[in-house]
Amino acid sequence: MSRIIHPIPPIYNKDSKRLILGSFPSVKSREGEFFYHHPQNRFWKVISTVFEEPLPESINEKKEMLLRNGIAIWDVIQSCEIKGSADSSIKNVIPNDLSLILENAKIQHIYTNGATSYRLYMKYIYPVNGISAVRLPSTSPANAAFGMERLVEAWSCLRYPMDMI
Template identity: 40%
Template sequence: MQTKEARFFIPKNPIALANLNNFFLQTPSFQLPHLQEIKSLYLMMQNRISSFPPIIDAHSEILILGSIPGVKSLEKQQYYAHPQNKFWKIIFELVSEPFTEDYTQRIQTIKKYHIALWDVIDSCERKGSLDSEIRNEEANQIAELLEQHPNIKAIFCNGGKSYKNVQKLLGKDYKLPIFLLPSTSPLHTVSFEKKLEDWKRILEFLV
């Protein structure tokens, strides 16, 4: 018995296309957990990339925000997947857990220590992985996410692009403290030791 190949059709009618485009751009990722793959496919066909749904639950106490996943992360559909990105090594060092390459265990570990992850940008156009190449970006609904998770005590921005966008989205006088941390990206050529020392700031807010 032959099975029909699943296909995703883009409407040619300009009104229908505009409605579909608005739906994907205006609906935050955390409200579309089951449609994320379709959304990503659609945006790729429009020469755009999209962020992942947030990793967060009712016990999360700090929120770490990046800009938007890089090329390697998009390929693997994993946060901070580039082997030279120091994010996971820093986190595991800070919480004194054995480092692992297993993504499921990585997510379990940050949840264990009440760490949430997301990005400030929902979708954009970008060549490569450089934040400086980001164009026509649409913001994630950070404020709405925080309202739904009142246990969050502080926001930490992984790099300058994230920090700049968060200040624009939430304002400089937001009710929660917002901290700028050095980017864990290999493109930010600061030593691992220096990054680790600066990232120790998150320990003040972890149980």
């Protein structure tokens, strides 16, 4: 396995209040140079349902939907060794530096998309920034235990975080 460097810049603006972190882009996302690019990944369907928005199709529409709803996205890993898209194969992690986002946005909550991103966040980033994260169920098609209805229910906390009500 060779080291792969994260090819996609973070999406955020000064008004972003919630940061969603994945682990590392899949092969499809790396090829498409955008987050959750695999057509089977349910991320965009979940976010559009939670925020009652039409499903975005283009990368630009996806960025606009995120920013309009105060959402920033990036990944925990800056570079690693990985076999295909399998989180279970991730080795020799170098984490992303979140300070750029945290210093230039109004992030109030950090969420992780799945168990691997949560585990890696807690191992590499939490000790640096001391900001706790909420682990959400993965939108990956590999997470067959969660159908769309359960995913939307779990991810609804994005719309109404407790201290934003």
